Amino acid sequence: MKVIPAAIRFAAIAVCFGDALFVADVRSGSLGKTFTISRADYEDRVRAVWTAQIVAVLLDWPFEHQTASMVWVDRYPRPWTTAPVDDDWYYEMTALGGFERYGIGMTVEQLGEQWKEHSCGSWGSSEQARLLLERGIKPPHTGHPRHNRLWFTIGPQFSSDLYGALAPGLPNLAGRLARELGHINGYAEGTDGAVFMAGMISLAFVEKDSKAIVRNAARLVHPDSPYRQCLDMIVGLADQGRSFEEIANAVEDRWHLEYPATNNAVANGGLVALCVWFGEGDFLKTVNLAARAADFTDADCNAANAAAVVGAMHGMKCLPPHLVAPLGDRIAGERMGPVKFRQPVEVKISDLAKRTAAIGTTFLLANGAKLADEVLNIPAQEPMTQPAELFRLADLTQFWNPEWTLERAGFGGAGGGMAGIRGITYLEGEVLATYPRDEVRGVVLRRTVKLGENPFLSFQAGADAGRAWELNVYANNKLMEKRVIEGGTQDRKWEEIQVDLSSVAGQTVHLRLYQRVLVPKRVAGNAYWKALRVW
Numbered sequence: 001m002k003v004i005p006a007a008i009r010f011a012a013i014a015v016c017f018g019d020a021l022f023v024a025d026v027r028s029g030s031l032g033k034t035f036t037i038s039r040a041d042y043e044d045r046v047r048a049v050w051t052a053q054i055v056a057v058l059l060d061w062p063f064e065h066q067t068a069s070m071v072w073v074d075r076y077p078r079p080w081t082t083a084p085v086d087d088d089w090y091y092e093m094t095a096l097g098g099f100e101r102y103g104i105g106m107t108v109e110q111l112g113e114q115w116k117e118h119s120c121g122s123w124g125s126s127e128q129a130r131l132l133l134e135r136g137i138k139p140p141h142t143g144h145p146r147h148n149r150l151w152f153t154i155g156p157q158f159s160s161d162l163y164g165a166l167a168p169g170l171p172n173l174a175g176r177l178a179r180e181l182g183h184i185n186g187y188a189e190g191t192d193g194a195v196f197m198a199g200m201i202s203l204a205f206v207e208k209d210s211k212a213i214v215r216n217a218a219r220l221v222h223p224d225s226p227y228r229q230c231l232d233m234i235v236g237l238a239d240q241g242r243s244f245e246e247i248a249n250a251v252e253d254r255w256h257l258e259y260p261a262t263n264n265a266v267a268n269g270g271l272v273a274l275c276v277w278f279g280e281g282d283f284l285k286t287v288n289l290a291a292r293a294a295d296f297t298d299a300d301c302n303a304a305n306a307a308a309v310v311g312a313m314h315g316m317k318c319l320p321p322h323l324v325a326p327l328g329d330r331i332a333g334e335r336m337g338p339v340k341f342r343q344p345v346e347v348k349i350s351d352l353a354k355r356t357a358a359i360g361t362t363f364l365l366a367n368g369a370k371l372a373d374e375v376l377n378i379p380a381q382e383p384m385t386q387p388a389e390l391f392r393l394a395d396l397t398q399f400w401n402p403e404w405t406l407e408r409a410g411f412g413g414a415g416g417g418m419a420g421i422r423g424i425t426y427l428e429g430e431v432l433a434t435y436p437r438d439e440v441r442g443v444v445l446r447r448t449v450k451l452g453e454n455p456f457l458s459f460q461a462g463a464d465a466g467r468a469w470e471l472n473v474y475a476n477n478k479l480m481e482k483r484v485i486e487g488g489t490q491d492r493k494w495e496e497i498q499v500d501l502s503s504v505a506g507q508t509v510h511l512r513l514y515q516r517v518l519v520p521k522r523v524a525g526n527a528y529w530k531a532l533r534v535w
Contacts, residue, residue, distance in 0.1 A: 164201020
């Protein structure tokens with residue numbers, strides 16, 4: 001086996017390629033006014049976007065939520081005669097059908113109808129969206145933190161390559177589509193990832209410097225976003241001359257600790273940016289960087305996103321023939337994970353490319369492009385920063401009980417990515433679930449209130465089966481209640497809590513409710529809160 005080099009150098013790549021002419025200021029990376037691309041070259045590159053995703057996933061599947069690769073990967077771990085149905089491309093196939101059905105003005109609610117018809121939503125935030133759709137909740141609410149507990153994960157991110165392919169050289173259009181339609185299964189950091197990936201694909205049609213692609217696509221995301229802050233950290237460290245390994249470790253140390261789910265958008269999106277930056281437009285180098293980037297990441301999805309950028313840059317000729325041929329130009333399957341399709345999937349990858357290029361041409365002509373003699377003349381866009389879309393876990397109390405503030409809650413990730421993560425903070429109807437960002441300090445709910453003559457505090461507190469946490473209730477500095485809340489043997493168990501506040505009657509008091517998880521001889525888990533009232 002070939003061992004991956006310990007360090008990878010990067011260099012600028014020429015800006016003139018194939019049938020596309022790109023006018024650029026290499027020093028600043030700014031986009032020029034127009035570029036031209038033949039329809040044949042456009043279709044070839046779109047086909048490479050689809051194919052690159054598939055090849056990259058099949059190469060890097062063994063490293064998904066597992067330890068990283070230590071050797072060069074250039075062969076499939078098992079034989080294939082057709083491409084399977086996987087979420088990295090199935091949701092994009094469904095969206096493509098939606099554009100054909102509803103036109104280029106398809107709304108996220110119409111995309112939701114496509115999802116229901118085609119049984120989308122097998123894992124992660126996408127599974128949450130499917131379950132919400134089945135309950136009658138419509139997009140964009142299916143992606144909002146009010147309902148979707150995994151809104152910050154990579155569902156929108158790995159589903160956004162299509163939007164870039166539909167908008168070559170138009171990163172603002174690609175980013176708008178990614179944001180609006182990404183709300184079907186994500187929000188804020190989740191859809192920031194979709195915007196960034198769609199922007200990179202769009203820019204890759206006109207830019208051959210992989211570093212410039214990352215820089216310019218990052219500009220689409222607002223600087224206040226944690227996602228953008230991760231990207232800025234990567235670019236800053238790379239500009240300082242840090243190695244791939246040094247930056248990957250820095251990303252994981254800073255952002256994977258903040259978002260422990262192995263399928264979180266921010267850290268994984270940062271690794272994708274890093275793979276594109278150091279991959280230099282080389283397919284196998286880029287895919288191998290994703291496989292080796294870090295332990296316990298969503299390596300296959302990361303590889304797919306990064307590889308799609310390479311496909312958009314260079315077209316089918318950049319893909320190793322020995323990896324393309326076994327796919328047989330075909331995607332087929334009857335189910336995806338736990339979900340069985342209403343009708344088996346059977347489609348040619350080349351047909352997907354033709355259909356995508358056709359819809360993309362419609363988008364381009366509607367946005368100022370001209371078509372003459374089978375050549376598209378496209379007015380390239382300078383990336384513009386989108387308005388900030390931000391959400392803090394503390395904001396969940398706005399929908400739960402706005403009289404209380406939530407502090408020090410953690411993202412966790414139970415129910416997404418690698419199983420076994422102990423907790424996650426989310427809202428489930430009228431129930432607030434919490435788990436601390438810092439297990440030493442715990443989670444705290446606060447409220448300052450003027451008490452009456454016979455006051456008491458009441459609520460229900462729950463724990464999952466086999467899990468426990470310690471409840472502490474304070475009125476000012478006085479400990480009013482302390483008990484361990486334990487789950488049942490099979491199900492979540494609830495306890496009725498009533499705290500007599502008569503000792504501080506008539507006073508203005510600061511109430512604090514703590515979830516502590518370092519409980520001796522207990523397995524830590526979520527705290528569940530509902531019906532919280534001060535009488």
